[in-house]
Amino acid sequence: MIELENTAYSYGGGELLSEISLKLSPGSFHFLTGPSGSGKTTFLKLCYGALTATSGQVRLFDQDVRDMTRDDHAMARRRIGVVHQDCQFLDHIPIADNVALPLSVTGRDSLEHVADLKELLQWVGLGNRASSLPPELSGGERQRAALARAVIMSPDVVLADEPTGNVDWEMSQRLLQLLIELNRMGKTIMIATHDMNLIRAAKAKVQARVLRIANRKLQLAGADL
Amino acid sequence: MTDFVKAARDFISGDAHADRVVPPSGITARLTTFVSGTMAFLTVFALALSLASGRLATRWGDDLAHSSTLRISAPAGQVAEQTAVAIRVLESTPGIEAVRALSSDEQRALLEPWFGPDLPVDSLPIPQLIEILETDDGYDAAGLRLRLQAEVPGAILDDHTRWRKPLEQAAGRLRLLGWLAIGLIAVSTAAMITLAANAALAANAQVIGVLRLVGARDSYIANAFVRRFTLRALTGGAVGTILGLGAVLLLPSAQSAGGFLTGLGFQGAGWVWPLLIPPLAGGVAYFATGAAARRTLSESL
Numbered sequence: 001m002i003e004l005e006n007t008a009y010s011y012g013g014g015e016l017l018s019e020i021s022l023k024l025s026p027g028s029f030h031f032l033t034g035p036s037g038s039g040k041t042t043f044l045k046l047c048y049g050a051l052t053a054t055s056g057q058v059r060l061f062d063q064d065v066r067d068m069t070r071d072d073h074a075m076a077r078r079r080i081g082v083v084h085q086d087c088q089f090l091d092h093i094p095i096a097d098n099v100a101l102p103l104s105v106t107g108r109d110s111l112e113h114v115a116d117l118k119e120l121l122q123w124v125g126l127g128n129r130a131s132s133l134p135p136e137l138s139g140g141e142r143q144r145a146a147l148a149r150a151v152i153m154s155p156d157v158v159l160a161d162e163p164t165g166n167v168d169w170e171m172s173q174r175l176l177q178l179l180i181e182l183n184r185m186g187k188t189i190m191i192a193t194h195d196m197n198l199i200r201a202a203k204a205k206v207q208a209r210v211l212r213i214a215n216r217k218l219q220l221a222g223a224d225l
Numbered sequence: 226m227t228d229f230v231k232a233a234r235d236f237i238s239g240d241a242h243a244d245r246v247v248p249p250s251g252i253t254a255r256l257t258t259f260v261s262g263t264m265a266f267l268t269v270f271a272l273a274l275s276l277a278s279g280r281l282a283t284r285w286g287d288d289l290a291h292s293s294t295l296r297i298s299a300p301a302g303q304v305a306e307q308t309a310v311a312i313r314v315l316e317s318t319p320g321i322e323a324v325r326a327l328s329s330d331e332q333r334a335l336l337e338p339w340f341g342p343d344l345p346v347d348s349l350p351i352p353q354l355i356e357i358l359e360t361d362d363g364y365d366a367a368g369l370r371l372r373l374q375a376e377v378p379g380a381i382l383d384d385h386t387r388w389r390k391p392l393e394q395a396a397g398r399l400r401l402l403g404w405l406a407i408g409l410i411a412v413s414t415a416a417m418i419t420l421a422a423n424a425a426l427a428a429n430a431q432v433i434g435v436l437r438l439v440g441a442r443d444s445y446i447a448n449a450f451v452r453r454f455t456l457r458a459l460t461g462g463a464v465g466t467i468l469g470l471g472a473v474l475l476l477p478s479a480q481s482a483g484g485f486l487t488g489l490g491f492q493g494a495g496w497v498w499p500l501l502i503p504p505l506a507g508g509v510a511y512f513a514t515g516a517a518a519r520r521t522l523s524e525s526l
Contacts, residue, residue, distance in 0.1 A: 050438075070442075075440070076440075078439075090431075104246075105445055153440075
């Protein structure tokens with residue numbers, strides 16, 4: 001699926017990540033922790049080809065990122081649902097259309113998926129906000145919408161950067177449950193988070209590995225050591 | 226051809242979703258429409274100038290190429306005699322279709338623009354002019370000059386070459402200048418639309434980022450911008466062309482005043498040319514925006 005081998009990433013003369021090796025197998029569930037600024041977001045961006053490693057190899061679906069064409073990148077991203085920390089949307093179209101955007105860009109008629117879209121929006125608690133524009137949503141609502149957009153195509157991999165950072169405990173459990181359901185369907189999940197309670201709650205329900213980035217390197221953390 | 230028509234139809238009808246991903250308003254929208262309209266307006270005039278120059282060059286080339294003038298400058302008592310001899314010589318020259326000595330009234334009319342209507346032609350030593358119409362094959366001007374030199378000493382043959390060529394060249398250059406102006410207008414339009422497209426792409430960096438994140442191909446993103454800019458240019462081009470044609474129609478007609486400038490406009494099949502301006506404006510926008518979008522998209526992962 002996604003494989004990093006002895007990967008490093010430098011920016012502005014400094015090395016942010018080094019000697020990173022990891023293989024995300026189908027159906028695996030990972031948490032990624034580490035202090036702020038340790039490189040969790042950079043690591044996730046390497047995982048979906050938004051950044052190019054300065055050394056080492058990154059393979060997405062058995063293809064070396066450096067050999068991928070721009071269309072290959074687009075095709076790979078259709079198989080990877082991404083939730084960014086800053087949750088970017090198209091601010092001029094309603095949130096339901098934003099969530100359905102992955103369907104639109106792949107040429108699928110979103111009208112055929114109206115029921116799925118409605119159900120998904122209900123699941124993330126946005127059933128009554130479908131016609132709202134993104135700027136009208138709170139931080140937590142935007143995060144939920146971003147997660148809904150990331151999973152609407154039922155992607156092979158979901159990479160989520162602090163997906164529960166702005167939501168209450170009850171909603172974070174609900175979102176976690178959605179990701180667990182996807183994982184049970186064989187999807188690969190990686191969540192970058194500071195929330196140890198979330199990790200504990202997940203580990204009670206699913207076989208999850210916890211990884212930690214410290215001193216630019218990736219390590220197994222806590223109970224996974 | 227069918228594929229092209231289908232592709233053009235699909236492009237114009239568009240993809241409702243793709244159309245919506247780019248925010249609908251902004252200064253670039255108005256700028257593109259305005260620039261296309263203005264450039265189309267100017268193109269109509271450049272086209273009118275070019276076509277009018279072309280007509281003028283053809284007229285001078287064709288009409289005057291088959292006519293010559295013989296001028297007889299002789300003492301007053303010998304003019305009639307030399308005219309008669311000259312006419313006889315001309316009529317017996319192969320390649321000359323018709324010969325006619327201009328009357329006093331006709332000569333007065335020729336001089337009238339310079340000296341006024343009351344010119345006493347009869348009392349002035351004005352040369353007698355003989356109009357010569359040639360056959361399609363023409364005549365041997367050098368041979369005729371030699372014969373005239375021998376038989377009509379006061380005759381000077383003007384086959385119009387001396388002044389027709391520079392006029393023809395001038396008209397040809399004017400026509401070329403018109404086409405050059407059209408080319409420059411097209412390049413300027415492309416440059417302006419490229420600037421507008423670049424501004425729109427830069428202003429919509431977040432839109433592009435979101436689309437890439439959800440797996441949109443470059444072609445999908447580029448088309449969303451290209452289609453919008455093309456339709457704006459097409460609309461602006463159509464409005465500019467209509468206004469330009471209206472302005473050309475308001476120019477005084479050639480019949481009422483005469484002269485080159487009053488003949489500026491379109492005639493016959495020439496009216497088809499301005500109809501090509503809006504699609505050309507759209508085509509320029511299509512390629513300019515496509516190139517700008519591809520360049521911008523290739524710079525980001």
